[in-house]
Amino acid sequence: MAEILLSEAEKAFIHHGDDLRCDGRTRLDYRPIILETGLVSNASGSSRLRLANSDVLVGVKVELASPLSEKPLEGRLEFFVDCSANATPEFEGRGGEDLANEICRFLQMSYMSGDTINLSELSVLAGQQCWVLYVDILILECGGNLYDTVSLAVKSALYTTQIPSIKVATMDGDQPELELSEDPYDTKRLNTQNVPCLVTLMKIGNHYLVDPTPEEECCSSSGVVVAVSGSKKITAVRKIGSGSLHPESLVSMLKTASEVGAVVNKILMKKLLEEETAGKTQKVGFMR
């Protein structure tokens, strides 16, 4: 992150603060989140999520392709994370590639287990055509806690993704004909109820924090990122940072993460539903 300067007093406070953090939050509180969907007109689904100073824009494009030979009855999700050089000076050139790759891979892993998403809904013609959802994540600004921000933005974008309805017409010899519905509003949406949210917990001193700020991330040497699905199951866990954790701390962090994840999922779905039912209001976009 851009040069973080911390005095000894600030470091001491972050280490020993008794359930009170520098910005007044408790250890399990998130910073304010601003979410808006449907910003990008050329994408089938999009969302922009701002978690305090972390800003992420996600665009989902749906395309037809042939399914993987090992999984002929399923469509697929392809993630791509792009750390813009504007986000933080460290991302200049190829600096952000490692982090982008890690986020991408962890997202892929957390979506690929359990009942998170039903990919067989994306199949058009078994073994020949399926929908591929290209989820492109653009990190515009980095203010700590990228994993959580990205996962919430992706979930929101997928929630609003409209997949056109395609009918398979008569098989003309070997070539099936695909018919796109004439009504542009005849679309279907994926069930994203169980799609996972990532929760980052950083270990500082003897306790752990949810949603760390860049200053708190500096003071911490290790943490875990936990993917919690909408059905309250843990679908992926990864320890991050160059420090080490005691097994007991790790176990209690996992328990806390799964509780926090369940709450985050519930609130996010509620807000997305509210935005949907509110109807066509004027888009705020990047003006605010």
Next chain:
Amino acid sequence: MPVDSRRLQGPESAFSYTLLEKKDANAEESILSADLQKMLIDSNHVRKDKRKPTDARPLFLRTGIISQAKGSAYIEQGNTKLVCGVYGPREVQKKSDFRLNGQLFCEFKFAPFSCQKRRSHQQDNEELVLSGLLREALEAAVCLHHFPKAQVEVNIMVIENDGSPLAAALTCASLALASASIPMYDLVIGAAVRQLPKLLLLDPTKDEEWQPKLNHDENNSNLTVGFMPSMQQICAYVHEGVSNPEELEQMLKIVTEYCLKVQPVVQLCLKETVEKMLASEGENNDAE
């Protein structure tokens, strides 16, 4: 991703012949883990390779396998075979990085013929993430402040992948680092465990390992842990698949117990290495 133009790539339409195999009715499409369980364990509670669920595969360790490297190690865990070479401490390649602590560079690579599906010659995303995980784990164990402005390179090459490559890599890398006389706080021992609904399999083979598949019912996952036995600290933790915190606690306990049992084996290997070095030095002195 930069394209490797120097090597001949196979034609685009090449695919593995195993896709043409006739599958049993229950094999791949088995959604219920109960069926999966029946495949892996027979009625006597014995696995396909005659092990009990809590038995690990026999371990073989040898150091000094690469003569040109500062330190090297070879590990065989069942059929999983890995080589690790350690070079350094030497001057940091990118002079622009001035750091008061030493740096660790890890490269994790699968040989193209090591897995069932051919791997590319260049590191793909999975290998890059595994390299990052390995580096974070080893950074917790190595005394980086002992070699400021210098770097140590750890290169892992998987010769044959029959399950749990990351676990074997962690053990092999720490053995290689120790034999290269790099100061460390503790050895890192890696272990993996597969979780099925009512069963835990320690040290899974490739067939027993969890594969990303959706629509599984409860509790189906893979956990790889890097543990420092003397310090009782976890330095690597990767969990993929569906689980809940209570089950994760169980899996962690089994894995840490196994790591404690393996520690004396690794220490014995190091002891033999030192004895051999002293013996050969003694011979050189006699010859002079």
